[in-house]
Amino acid sequence: MSMQESSGVALWRQVADGIERGIADGRFAAGEKLPGEMEIAETYRVNRHTVRRALAALAERGLVRAERGSGTYVEAQRLAYPLRSRTRFSEIVGAGGHEPRGQLIDAGSDVANREIARELGLKIGAPLIRIEAVRLADRTPICVSTTWLSAERFPDAGSVFADVRSMTKLLGHYGVKDYHRASTRITAAIVDATDAARLDLPLGRPVLVVDATDVDMLDQPLVTKRSRFAAERVEFLVENG
Amino acid sequence: MSMQESSGVALWRQVADGIERGIADGRFAAGEKLPGEMEIAETYRVNRHTVRRALAALAERGLVRAERGSGTYVEAQRLAYPLRSRTRFSEIVGAGGHEPRGQLIDAGSDVANREIARELGLKIGAPLIRIEAVRLADRTPICVSTTWLSAERFPDAGSVFADVRSMTKLLGHYGVKDYHRASTRITAAIVDATDAARLDLPLGRPVLVVDATDVDMLDQPLVTKRSRFAAERVEFLVENG
DNA sequence: TCAAGTTGTCTATGATAATAGACAACTTGA
């Protein structure tokens, strides 16, 4: 009926872009409920089904989340996570106006395989402390990470971490005043069942897998770790230049 | 067959945008022949009909022109026409590397209606000279304009303009050394049959309608005019700041 | 418990997008 001048951009896409703009410029705040599908349909003068298509596209990208019977909500916006030489979870989260939290999941001993041995400058089979932890911004889990340290250099690191709940403080406890990132490699994968539960993430969602090694001021390797970030909750920023 | 992930942007639109980008960044120069429809279809992996839809959209906007049996050509790019206080057709066109031309179509007398009287600071019914002229860049008509001057202050302005073919020179002939734009209003319309012929423009095309009044250094109004620019040949630039 | 309001799913219909093939109409250069 309503003669639409064909612009080559589907109506549902125009609606989706409009809502996304609303989220981006803060007209719809994170966690807030969007107007009902009927109301959106009226404001854009389109059918409710067209609105649903738009919302589905946004949900697919993790920008909104629909709850049957209740409404559609704006997902917390992605945490901007700059990748610099000096990378501190607590500083990054704090800078975003959120409260950084850490929670020990598990700590135990391990032995170095070839990769870890190379990263830490140890021999294969050298004794390690392995720490599994989840890190949160406010109450939202951001990433789970498995951290390996030399058991010889950092004895009892597991129980120390359980106390201080911060890698920076743990290293400080052993006399390390400062450290920085030596290498960072990023890949992506589908979350496994264990991490899904820890991250409070539905199965099948993507995670960013980051392998990183931190070194002290003399370039001596301190810790190496593999972190899995909920892709829909973070956004890595690479400094260009 | 080929499963296209639906982005909400029609294929023909994507092709059109791609070609337009090619024109904008000079990969396809003005006047140059585009690749054949078949070749474009292959590079974008779409059907020839989809390419034709894209080219039709670009032709609609005057960016390209198809010639049966020969090819599709990039239209001359739009003349950048800055709107400043000091606006001289000849200078603007000359700055673009084109040769400015003017041609008198008609000159006669008229009487001031309320609008013109107000613009020129005359009484309603005051005698006027009316000049119809077309202005060109090289051989391409850019605009037709109807200019009104006070018949008392500029007697015989019509025949003077036929001689000098330039508004700046005409005013100079009456002792006006300098002038500038007091007001500019812009609207758009569909070209009428008379202007279409004068602008060498197909019927149904849009024109930019500019109403402007020039004043001398003492802010005394000199001329007021209504110009119709072929929209596909110019691009007005408004200085911000 | 219930009514109102919300999202989810189903069927159905017409318009538009995209593909495919064939041939006409025209231009260009040999």
Added chain:
DNA sequence: TCAAGTTGTCTATTATCATAGACAACTTGA
């Protein structure tokens, strides 16, 4: 003049877009 290559037009088919209505499933607050 002719062959090759170009754009223009026609028919046809399938998938997607958009609308419409009805009802189920669920949440919320009174």
